[in-house]
Amino acid sequence: MKLFISGGRGRLGSKIVDYLKDRYTVLYPGRKELDLTFFQKVMAYFIEEKPDIIIHTAAFTNVDKCEEDRDRAYRENILATLYLKNAAEYLNIPLVYFSTDYVFDGLKTTPYREYDKTVPVNYYGTTKLAGEEIVKTLKDFVILRVSLLFGSGNDFITYVLKSILSDKEITVFTDHIGSPTNILDIAKALDIILNNFLSGIYHLVNRGAFSYIDIVNICESILKKKALIRFSERNGAKRPYYTPLSTELIENVFGITMKNSGEAIEDYISSYIKD
Numbered sequence: 267m268k269l270f271i272s273g274g275r276g277r278l279g280s281k282i283v284d285y286l287k288d289r290y291t292v293l294y295p296g297r298k299e300l301d302l303t304f305f306q307k308v309m310a311y312f313i314e315e316k317p318d319i320i321i322h323t324a325a326f327t328n329v330d331k332c333e334e335d336r337d338r339a340y341r342e343n344i345l346a347t348l349y350l351k352n353a354a355e356y357l358n359i360p361l362v363y364f365s366t367d368y369v370f371d372g373l374k375t376t377p378y379r380e381y382d383k384t385v386p387v388n389y390y391g392t393t394k395l396a397g398e399e400i401v402k403t404l405k406d407f408v409i410l411r412v413s414l415l416f417g418s419g420n421d422f423i424t425y426v427l428k429s430i431l432s433d434k435e436i437t438v439f440t441d442h443i444g445s446p447t448n449i450l451d452i453a454k455a456l457d458i459i460l461n462n463f464l465s466g467i468y469h470l471v472n473r474g475a476f477s478y479i480d481i482v483n484i485c486e487s488i489l490k491k492k493a494l495i496r497f498s499e500r501n502g503a504k505r506p507y508y509t510p511l512s513t514e515l516i517e518n519v520f521g522i523t524m525k526n527s528g529e530a531i532e533d534y535i536s537s538y539i540k541d
């Protein structure tokens with residue numbers, strides 16, 4: 267099977283490429299080779315390469331900058347998704363779209379399910395939700411909502427680990443509770459989904475509800491060292507407060523079991539310390 271992975275040089279995409287590249291033919295051009303905001307170039311690329319499936323991880327992911335530069339967020343999150351959807355339709359191939367817990371307003375007190383009402387509270391979430399609406403018009407699509415990713419080396423948990431180990435202060439925001447998720451667990455689940463494709467929206471996260479301070483506490487207890495913590499208010503875009511996601515549907519449909527976030531964080535820290 268020939269996979270096209272957008273954003274294959276990004277945090278999530280590069281780990282998915284690493285995990286799948288030995289068993290699939292993987293195309294993952296960077297922005298310089300294929301800027302997804304140019305429709306004619308996108309179509310020409312797909313007509314030439316004819317992949318069997320599109321895995322769309324690329325996005326403008328800086329939540330604060332999406333608020334400031336709405337034109338860019340519109341082009342990179344909405345138009346790029348529309349063009350990939352057009353390519354999928356033209357070649358009659360499925361598309362897997364990575365979305366976010368930020369499509370919800372965070373006002374619930376129990377984990378969000380797939381068909382709970384979507385009400386984004388910032389422009390990043392608005393554009394990602396628009397992407398979902400575009401992708402949902404395809405016959406064969408999977409939307410995977412993920413949250414608080416770690417395991418790329420450029421994420422909150424790695425920042426906490428590095429800071430504790432080098433006695434640096436950690437800035438901790440108090441405005442969000444989510445489901446921290448190890449990218450490796452996403453790559454493993456994606457592999458299963460590719461081989462048992464069933465259209466739909468699914469929540470793909472490690473289980474549980476964790477604040478940033480909970481994450482710091484887990485890191486402290488595994489490293490057996492206290493962190494230097496500074497609580498801070500955020501100045502940028504508003505975050506939804508409570509967005510843990512329920513994994514009941516994806517586990518049921520694809521027969522997978524997602525680990526608890528605490529366990530997933532422990533796994534990552536063990537491999538981080540070993541390296």
Ligand SMILES: NC(=O)c1ccc[n+]([C@@H]2O[C@H](COP(=O)([O-])OP(=O)(O)OC[C@H]3O[C@@H](n4cnc5c(N)ncnc54)[C@H](OP(=O)(O)O)[C@@H]3O)[C@@H](O)[C@H]2O)c1
Pocket residue numbers: 272273274275276277278279296297300301302303322323324325326327328342346364365366367394412413414415416
């Ligand atoms: N990270 C998280 O915690 C998190 C949480 C929830 C959902 N998600 C979703 O998961 C996906 C992956 O996130 P991530 O954290 O891996 O993002 P990331 O590290 O920012 O990577 C995004 C990639 O997309 C590429 N890209 C953006 N616009 C492009 C364009 N017009 N043409 C070609 N490439 C383009 C970027 O290239 P450049 O480097 O050249 O800009 C980058 O390589 C996204 O869809 C995001 O919405 C992430």
